[in-house]
Each structure stands twice: as C-alpha cells, then as structure tokens.
Amino acid sequence: MSSLHTGGATAATAAPEAGRSPAALARVLLPSMLGLALARTGLIVGSYGSYNQTDLGIYTDGSMLATLAVMGVLLIILAASKRQLRRRTVTLLAELCILVETMLLMAQAAITLDGEPHGDALFALSMLLSLFSSGAMFYWLRRAKGCSGALAAIYVFGALIVSEVFLEALSLMPQATALFVAAAGSFAQLACLFLAFHARPLHTLNAQEGPHTYFGYTRTPVDDKRFLVSTAIGIGLLAIVIGLLRGYPDGLPIAFSEGERLGYAGLTIVVSAVIVYFMARGNRRTMTMGIWVVLELLACAALIAYAAFPQALGHGALFATTVNALMVGLVWYTVVAFESHGWRDPYYYALAGWIVWLGCRGVARTGLLVIYPFAANDLVVNAVMGLMLLVSTQVVFSCCLRDADSLRQLPAEADAAPAAAGSGEGAVAGGAAMAGSGSGAGASAADGAAPLDALHPAAGPSAEEIRASVLEAMARDDAPPSPFAAAEGATAPAPNRPATAASPAAATAAASMAAPARRQAGPQFSRLMGLDVESAPVATRQPTLARGVEEMGRRFMLSEREIEVLTLYALGYTQKRVAEELFISPGTAHTHIKRIYAKTGMHSRQDILDYLEAYGS
Structure with a gap:
C-alpha cells in the first residue's frame, strides 16, 4: 500500500478494526x-x-x-x-x-x-x-x-x-x-x-x-x-x-x-x-x-x-x-x-x-x-x-x-470429504480449508442479512484440523519439490504417507472452497489486468503480497521475523538474499524457512504462492 497517500507509518500499519461505531467510521x-x-x-x-x-x-x-x-x-x-x-x-x-x-x-x-x-x-x-x-x-x-x-x-x-x-x-x-x-x-x-x-x-x-x-x-x-x-x-x-x-x-x-x-x-x-x-x-x-x-x-x-x-x-x-x-x-x-x-x-x-x-x-x-x-x-x-x-x-x-450451482454441490462434497480424508486421499486443494477463516464471506446461499460475526470462522475448524487438511492436500496433489530440496535435502512427504484424519468441520470447509479455486480467470486476461500476483515485478508485488502474508502469519501463528522472511521468500528471494535483506546469517534464514514449512504444513514456495493467490487478501 506504499502508493497510497496516508498519514504516517503508524496509521498505515494499524490493524483493521471491526465493530467501529458508525459515527467513528463517518469521521x-x-x-x-x-x-x-x-x-x-x-x-x-x-x-x-x-x-x-x-x-x-x-x-x-x-x-x-x-x-x-x-x-x-x-x-x-x-x-x-x-x-x-x-x-x-x-x-x-x-x-x-x-x-x-x-x-x-x-x-x-x-x-x-x-x-x-x-x-x-x-x-x-x-x-x-x-x-x-x-x-x-x-x-x-x-x-x-x-x-x-x-x-x-x-x-x-x-x-x-x-x-x-x-x-x-x-x-x-x-x-x-x-x-x-x-x-x-x-x-x-x-x-x-x-x-x-x-x-x-x-x-x-x-x-x-x-x-x-x-x-x-x-x-x-x-x-x-x-x-x-x-x-x-x-x-x-x-x-x-x-x-x-x-x-x-x-x-x-x-x-x-x-x-x-x-x-x-x-x-x-x-x-x-x-x-x-x-x-x-x-x-x-x-x-x-x-x-x-x-x-x-x-x-x-x-x-x-x-x-x-x-x-x-x-x-x-x-x-x-x-x-x-x-x-x-x-x-x-x-x-x-x-x-x-x-x-x-x-x-x-x-x-x-x-x-x-x-x-x-x-x-x-x-x-x-x-x-x-x-x-x-x-x-x-x-x-x-x-x-x-x-x-x-x-x-x-x-x-x-x-x-x-457450486453451492448446491457442497453437501455431496462435504459428505465425501471425511471418507476421502480417512483413506488418505485428501479431498481439498492446498490451503483450501484456510480460506474459510479469512475470506470474510460466508458460504451460505441464503439471501438476506448476514452479520459480520457470521462471516468469520468463530465456530470453524481448529488450527490442527486445518493443518491436517493442508497436509492431506499436499500428499495428494504431488506438490512440486521445495526449492531447498536440491541444495539442502528437504523432501516432500512420500505418496504413501499416513494421513491425519480431518474432522468433518475441516473437511466441509475444505470442500466448500475447493471448487472456486479451480475457476480462475484465463492467464492472458489475468496478466493484462494485473490479477496474477506472481507475474508482477518484485517492487510492485510487495505491497500486494504484504497483506496476504501478514494474514497468513496470523492464521498459522508465525512470529514477526517469520512473517518478514515469508514475505521476501514469496517474492522470489533466495535463501541467501533473504539473509542479506534482513541482516541475518544464512543458517538463521534457513531455520526460519524450515519453521514456516513446519507450521503451515506446506512444502514448497509454489505451495505458498498458490495459497496466497487463491486465498490471500
């Protein structure tokens, strides 16, 4: 958001506030x-x-x-x-x-x-x-x-x-x-x-x-x-x-x-x-x-x-x-x-x-x-x-x-998701269950008013359930190997890795978000309109990705330093460049990245980019 004409760094980085009175908003x-x-x-x-x-x-x-x-x-x-x-x-x-x-x-x-x-x-x-x-x-x-x-x-x-x-x-x-x-x-x-x-x-x-x-x-x-x-x-x-x-x-x-x-x-x-x-x-x-x-x-x-x-x-x-x-x-x-x-x-x-x-x-x-x-x-x-x-x-x-039409298909997908989870064949796209906790929009097809509290996941899947759903998706989708795999020996889980059983709540949330992730605008139009964050120059991607990475950090309980590392890593920086930008040692940068993968249940930079593209801010 650096291009906005705002009133100082403190205000620009303030966290969003829900529940402000109409009078305060009006002012x-x-x-x-x-x-x-x-x-x-x-x-x-x-x-x-x-x-x-x-x-x-x-x-x-x-x-x-x-x-x-x-x-x-x-x-x-x-x-x-x-x-x-x-x-x-x-x-x-x-x-x-x-x-x-x-x-x-x-x-x-x-x-x-x-x-x-x-x-x-x-x-x-x-x-x-x-x-x-x-x-x-x-x-x-x-x-x-x-x-x-x-x-x-x-x-x-x-x-x-x-x-x-x-x-x-x-x-x-x-x-x-x-x-x-x-x-x-x-x-x-x-x-x-x-x-x-x-x-x-x-x-x-x-x-x-x-x-x-x-x-x-x-x-x-x-x-x-x-x-x-x-x-x-x-x-x-x-x-x-x-x-x-x-x-x-x-x-x-x-x-x-x-x-x-x-x-x-x-x-x-x-x-x-x-x-x-x-x-x-x-x-x-x-x-x-x-x-x-x-x-x-x-x-x-x-x-x-x-x-x-x-x-x-x-x-x-x-x-x-x-x-x-x-x-x-x-x-x-x-x-x-x-x-x-x-x-x-x-x-x-x-x-x-x-x-x-x-x-x-x-x-x-x-x-x-x-x-x-x-x-x-x-x-x-x-x-x-x-x-x-x-x-x-x-x-x-x-x-x-x-x-x-996709909403009408949700009950069937939700019923199928627990069975697929129990058999080790994840039923969701990477990070899909997490979208329910941050998209700000309910998945209900009903008309009429829906208070903001109802659009937030107060009763949604827990962090452990979400993480289990993400791990299952990674195992099923044959995610690309991590960029660190060749240099540092990091490997993706084996295809026959036992899957952690996700709860019906997590599976339902995952199923409800899976279909939309497959219906993206064509790549040519996305590039023309600037809706494809991954193709943006680094200087212009950073303001766009920053909010998504910050939200992702809150969802997965990342530390402030891990959020900083994740931001640069999502922008395409190498491990050595991340260390140089943050004035830390390459070993420390490597440790932060390993912790990010462990907390999020993701295994590659592409997994992170896909998550930010589909469910980021």
Whole structure:
C-alpha cells in the first residue's frame, strides 16, 4: 500500500478494526468522501450543465471521448512500466488535478458571463475538465484501495449521495453562479486532502457489519476476480444502453422540468441509501444480483416512459439519468475492487474503468447523434437498447448461477470429504480449508442479512484440523519439490504417507472452497489486468503480497521475523538474499524457512504462492 497517500507509518500499519461505531467510521470517511463528491460535482456542473438536462450533448460525451484518447495513452504507459507511482508523485498529481479543475470551472464561468457562443473554447475546456476532474476522482478512489467490500460501498455510494445534494442545490442557481460555486468546492478538495492525510487510511478500517469480499455473493478472492471480469463486461454493455437512453431518440439532450430534476435526484439518493444500508447489514448479493436488478428495472422504466410519453421525454430521462448516476457508483466500486485485487498501480484500473464505462457510453451517444438523421427509426433504437440490456444483465447473472450451482454441490462434497480424508486421499486443494477463516464471506446461499460475526470462522475448524487438511492436500496433489530440496535435502512427504484424519468441520470447509479455486480467470486476461500476483515485478508485488502474508502469519501463528522472511521468500528471494535483506546469517534464514514449512504444513514456495493467490487478501 506504499502508493497510497496516508498519514504516517503508524496509521498505515494499524490493524483493521471491526465493530467501529458508525459515527467513528463517518469521521474517518468524511474527508475522502467529501473530496470525491466535490470532484464529481465539478465535473457534472462544468461538462453536464448541472443536470438541468440529461447532459450537454457533444460537450459531454464528445469531449469525454477526446479525453479518453489521452487516458488510453496514459494507460499504455502504466501498463508498460509495471510500476507503482510514488506517494509523493500521487500527492502532487492530486493537487495538480484539483487546482486545474478549479481554474477550468472559473474559465467556463467567465465564458458563460460573456454571453458569446465560444463553442470551440467550451469544447476544449470541457475536455480538459473531464481529464482533470477524473484525475481528482482517481485519487480519492485510490485512497479506498484495500478496504472491505462493505466499507467500499459505504464510501462510494455515500459520496454519490453527497454529490447529488450539492448538484440539486447548484441546479437552482444560474449557470455562471453554479460554475463559480463549483470552482470553490473544487478548491475545497485541498482541505479535504489535508484532513485525509492526517486521518487513518481507509484500508485499516472495517464497517461494523457486512461482507469483506467486494462481491459478497462469492466466497473467495478467486471468485471475486472471476466476477470482476463479468462485471466489467456488463458495465460496458449497459453503458451502451445508457448512452442511447440519455439522448433518446435522436442523440440530443433532453431538458428536465423542476419536478423531473427533483425526482431524479431523490430517486438516486434513495436507491444509493438503500444500497449502503444493505451492504452495511451484510446482504451478500447487494453488489451482484441486487444492483444489476435495480439498474435493469430503471432502464426498463425509462424505455416504457419514453414510449408512453413521447411528448414528455423528460419522464423517461428521469429514469435514464438515475441509471447513469448509479452506474457511476458501481464503476467506482468496481475500480476499488480491481485496485484491491491487482498488483498494478491503482491509476491503471481507474483509467481502464473510465475507458470501458464512458467509452462505450460516449460511442453509443455520439453514434446515435450521427446516424439518426439518416435512418430515423425509434423501433430500431428501442430494439438495440433492449438487446444490450438483456445481454449485460445475463453476463452477470450467469456468473451468479454458476456460483449457485457450486453451492448446491457442497453437501455431496462435504459428505465425501471425511471418507476421502480417512483413506488418505485428501479431498481439498492446498490451503483450501484456510480460506474459510479469512475470506470474510460466508458460504451460505441464503439471501438476506448476514452479520459480520457470521462471516468469520468463530465456530470453524481448529488450527490442527486445518493443518491436517493442508497436509492431506499436499500428499495428494504431488506438490512440486521445495526449492531447498536440491541444495539442502528437504523432501516432500512420500505418496504413501499416513494421513491425519480431518474432522468433518475441516473437511466441509475444505470442500466448500475447493471448487472456486479451480475457476480462475484465463492467464492472458489475468496478466493484462494485473490479477496474477506472481507475474508482477518484485517492487510492485510487495505491497500486494504484504497483506496476504501478514494474514497468513496470523492464521498459522508465525512470529514477526517469520512473517518478514515469508514475505521476501514469496517474492522470489533466495535463501541467501533473504539473509542479506534482513541482516541475518544464512543458517538463521534457513531455520526460519524450515519453521514456516513446519507450521503451515506446506512444502514448497509454489505451495505458498498458490495459497496466497487463491486465498490471500
């Protein structure tokens, strides 16, 4: 987490705290949440016309497409470098984006007061505003890297609610006045940045209740990664629908009446508050099936309203703009999820999220604006929106159905696991039983609330039972020989080694986690998105692995020195290099590594990497 802009080493290394009061969480979240809300407010006022209408047409999606071209170049640079930006660089970039956003809003206010068209100047200012306002939002999203899923939802949708309150107030002002006020608000982000710098980092906090995995319907970080792929595809497809809805039917902006504007803001705030409530209370499907059902229903409501009130398009635009705003929250949340799972720099994931979400939306919107005059046909537009809506949701739901199928298989697997354990044929993948004690997500398929206490393994298998399950898995899976085997004579257990009988509790936990470990994203996509920790450069792997190794140390009761040794060893350091880095003798390093293998029941570096990849933080 070294790339985060945090308030000192003590705070950065503080252990997560569960059970904090809502008031305490609010005090810590408020500076960053307010900063994110102000950054979005500046963008909406300057490039969307304060949502007095769906947008400003070409000055919104057209300028955003030009901005995304610049973002694409930055994305390629980050992908090629494979580096994490330094903390000081991140801070300077955030300050630069905030200051430039402020100046651009003031320049737009001056042009508005002038009364002349200045179309080219407004387009250029809107493009630059989209770039630097997005950069400010990227910083505030970066601060949420590594926090729990429930806390991430509270953070992003809370910021969305605050920004909607600001926008509703600004929509009542003349545009020039709204731009000046938005500029002042943008400048106030510097104060938020100062307060956030001295507050605890968000990743050291936990919401009082709620799921810890980002897609709480899933059971392991491996499932989370797979669901990230489906979510990204669904976002791109639904963005096409939103682009068409916001300019229905000819691509031009749709104006709001005062009632419609108030209805849009109220609906967005209410739905966002409901999402926050259910995530905080532990509903594990809120950010999977729940939010997609809501988005689908609102998009369908927009289509129906457009068809029912062709002379009052603002009725349909009310729902279309609500979908657009809620998609902002979902994209924010997904960016935080990618940042927390992948080893690439957080800006990489923010840029990629913007390109997928706003790129698809902008292409659809500008395409409609260009094509409609030549082939005006509302039925075709409706059919395309219906198709994209169907496909986008089905991509996500198919992922949920696969998880449901695996959950139905758990009883049979759990029944088979004790028998396999008793015969010496382990029934779990390496480290699988341990996932139940740290994934933060329950394996229950039931809907509804599940308090955080229920998601932790208070009544789960003991350390000895877990260790027995791991040993059985190692014997069965023919684990690769230890890197120390050739040089130091360390050998893996013989295939006919007697297996320690695991309890039904350990076997059940092992069986429940075995299936997800086999369903990982393809290697090419994993490398592209930075979800494969083992292929990351050492300098960028270390922040990603550190939390997983620390959690692994707590689970297996490793000493502080053993955790330090394990961190370097998982990064690929040789025994001699570990000794040099920690200023200890090679014999001492060798002893620590032998103890790590003994405590964890693992026999090779690959076993450790597989465990961290499948069940680490």
